[in-house]
Amino acid sequence: MQLEGEGMTDIINMADNNEAQQQGSIMVPIDDDKPVSTDGSPDTVDELSMELATIKQSAKRIAIIGSRNLAITHQQMIETLTTALVMQGNIIITSGGSYGTNAAAIRGAMKSNPEKLKVILPQTIGQQPSDVQNQLIGVPNIIEHADRAMMTLADASRVCNREIIDDCNQLICFLSHTSKTLQTAVEYAEETHKVVTIFYLD
Numbered sequence: 001m002q003l004e005g006e007g008m009t010d011i012i013n014m015a016d017n018n019e020a021q022q023q024g025s026i027m028v029p030i031d032d033d034k035p036v037s038t039d040g041s042p043d044t045v046d047e048l049s050m051e052l053a054t055i056k057q058s059a060k061r062i063a064i065i066g067s068r069n070l071a072i073t074h075q076q077m078i079e080t081l082t083t084a085l086v087m088q089g090n091i092i093i094t095s096g097g098s099y100g101t102n103a104a105a106i107r108g109a110m111k112s113n114p115e116k117l118k119v120i121l122p123q124t125i126g127q128q129p130s131d132v133q134n135q136l137i138g139v140p141n142i143i144e145h146a147d148r149a150m151m152t153l154a155d156a157s158r159v160c161n162r163e164i165i166d167d168c169n170q171l172i173c174f175l176s177h178t179s180k181t182l183q184t185a186v187e188y189a190e191e192t193h194k195v196v197t198i199f200y201l202d
Helices: 005-016 018-024 042-056 072-087 101-112 130-135 153-166 180-191
Strands: 061-066 091-094 117-120 170-175 195-200
Touching: 061 072, 061 101, 061 153, 061 180, 072 091, 072 101, 072 170, 091 101, 101 117, 117 153, 153 180, 170 180, 180 195
Parallel strands: 061 091, 061 170, 091 117, 170 195
Antiparallel strands: none
């Protein structure tokens, strides 16, 4: 599912009707380099069955990641969406952030049930800016990576996004068309057959 910036106002309605949102977000990844089977090949059937099973789960592990450059109204919508998803029993997985998508997801989950929030950092808490460290106070489930302390933040963030996606059933991503790091994360999620919902901000 790909929504442009003006469609962001539908997020709250989607949170209130989670089942409809889940059905609308199914994507069956297809490798363009391989011929598309039309005879119900086992691989295609298995992929579809796996994604349908994910959608039908009453509680899922949902990754929410995205741009730091968001209008305050968009951040409020993400916060509301995350709160609703946690109230429905889902686990939210994101990374640290002093503002933007990740920060809004953390606020939303903490409002509903902190135990349902998992924050995976690209490096260590000590390497995060002070405002990020302050936001993480009280978060019970934080994963640090001292082994990435010598990596650049950009490289560590790319690895972190993959780790977040590996840990989820579904990815919700807020990004612009020019965001290469997040586009790469979305492509990885599709390759690993996650249910993917994309909100484009431009």
